[in-house]
Structure formats: C-alpha cells, structure tokens
Amino acid sequence: MREDQERWLEALKARQEDAIRRLVGEFGEPLRRYCAAMVRSPADGEDLAQEALVRFVGALDTFRGEASVKTYLFRIAHNLALNHLASSAVMHEELPGEICEGPSPGASPLHAAQSREEGHRLREALARLPPQQRAVVALRTWQDLSFKEIGAVMGLAEGTAKAHYFFALRNLRRQLEPGDEP
C-alpha cells in the first residue's frame, strides 16, 4: 500500500473531514452511478452507494490493502445491489440470460446511439440486461475497470467477466436494432 494511501486511510479511521471529502469526491458519484444502474433506480442507487461507503469506513480496520480501495468499494456496492435485487421483485423482469442467437452484423443502430436520446435508450437497454451483464458493462464502460478487477469485484474469473461483457454487448445491439423496440 502506498504511503499516501496509508495516511489517507488512517485519517479516514479518525473521521477527518478532508479524508472523508476525498473518499466521497473520488468514489461517491461512481458508486452511485453503478448502484443506480444495477438496481435501476436512482434513489435506491443513492442509498446503496451511501451504504457502501458507510460500510467501507466502518470496516477500515479489516481492510488490508490486498485489493485496491476502488475494487473493495465496488465489491461492497455490488453485493449490496445484488442483495437489494434479491429482496425485491425486480429480479423477475430480466431478459433471458446470455443466450444470443446468431450474430447480426451491421451498424445501422449505432449512428443514432451517439445522440442524447439514444444515450437514454441505451441506458434503458442496459437496465433490461441480466444483473451480471449489467454489472460488467457498467464497471467496464463507466468505471474503466480491467476485466481482472471486474472479476475481483464480482467474484468471477477474468475469462467469465469477458464472456459476460461480450454477451452483454450483443444483447444491447439486439435491443437497439430498428424494429426491436422494447
């Protein structure tokens, strides 16, 4: 663990305001975004992100620095999000898993996806993915985590994380194709 990080974590344990502001500034919004995407509710995402940070700060004594703070935090958030999904009915609204039929090459939906409206449509499509795929996509595209880190967050092998990502992109493309409006 770097010396700077050690000092920061010590300051966090002492609940020093600067250290807390750094934690919230660096990870608050990414965690909120991730949790909101996972549970498909901005309000619940805020609550879960907050809970993840509270738990992290509360468990600092057990944090040994084997994983990065980012990975550790997202793992907490991921588990909280899965628990939330398991305890609510939203699990049952998912699309079928990673089953994708034959590839359908062609980039026709993609030009429109650049616009804001399409961005919204894309997020809606993301929300309809199964949780594992949603998680991998959100961690890869919005948090820029490597597949190894994603595997650590989700408790998966790196190869499995890559497979989830591949099938997620294919599912998204199918949803965004013209004439395949949800």
Add this chain to the structure above:
Amino acid sequence: MNHDEALRALVAGGPLSDEAGRHVAACSRCREEAASLRAIEAALREAVPEPAPAEWQEALVLRLGARQLRGSERRVWTAPWWRPALASAALAAGLALAWMGFLPFQRRSGTASAAFGFSPPPASPASTAREASLLDPSLEDSTASLLQWSEASAAELGQPQSGDLGYYLAATESGGWNG
C-alpha cells in the same frame, strides 16, 4: 477457433492469440461485428447518467463524518464551564419567576404567609404606600411595577438607587453592588 471465440477475444481487447489473429484476418463478418460492438461500447461510455445533486454528496460527507461532528457538538455543550453557568442561569430564572408570581398573590389574598407557615413583619408606612401604588390600576405594566417596588425598597433601606451615580460608584469601589 470459431467465430464467437475470435470475436470475444477482439471485444475484450488486448493482444490476440495467433489463432484468433488468423481467424480475424480471414473473416470479414467477424471484423464487422466487432466494429459494431465496439461502437456500442463507445456509445455506452458517452451515455453516462446525470450526476447526483451536490447536496447528496454533502449529506454523504456529513453522514460519514457524523461521529466527529456529534463529538464536537457534545464538547461544546458539555464543556465544564458551561455547566455552572447554565445551572446559575436556570436557578436565577426560576427564582425570578417564582418571585414575580408570588408577590401579587401574597398582597392580594394575604393568605400566602399562612399557607407557607410564617408571619410577615409589620408593614411600615412607606411599604404600605408602596403596596397601595402597586395595586393602582393605572400601572398596567408589571415590569414597571416591580421596578417601582424595587426602587422604593432600596430607598427604605437607605441604599443608593439605580439611577444614582453614587450607586454605581459605591458598588465599584466596594467591589460589589451591595457596598
């Protein structure tokens, strides 16, 4: 290596194995699909949701730092020098209220002394006149009444009154208001 395996390796990024590289080089469909998936990936990176309001982050900072903030508040309110000051203020307020409420009752009914089991000293002519003035309906303000009563009592006891310069000087020279 089949099409999906090569495509998965392409989408995952990083260096391709020799086998995957050979497949991709020979398969135009694979390259097209990889391009379309990468376009979706790029669009997703642009489709980041709106950030939460700044208030959310502030509330989060407060919640995470709550232990410290509550601690500092507790230090302010339980600091040792506050305790006697608060107790004195509360006692003074209580005595003043009791005194303000008790006097009119004692004067009007004359039964308060009996009720509390003691006899009042015989009234002097000055104090009788003073009490009569307190009952004057023209004195509507009870604060004014009390002030008047206080001044009259001081005069009767031979002490300087609050309007006198001598009152202030006597108090400061002797180190106390009672000389």
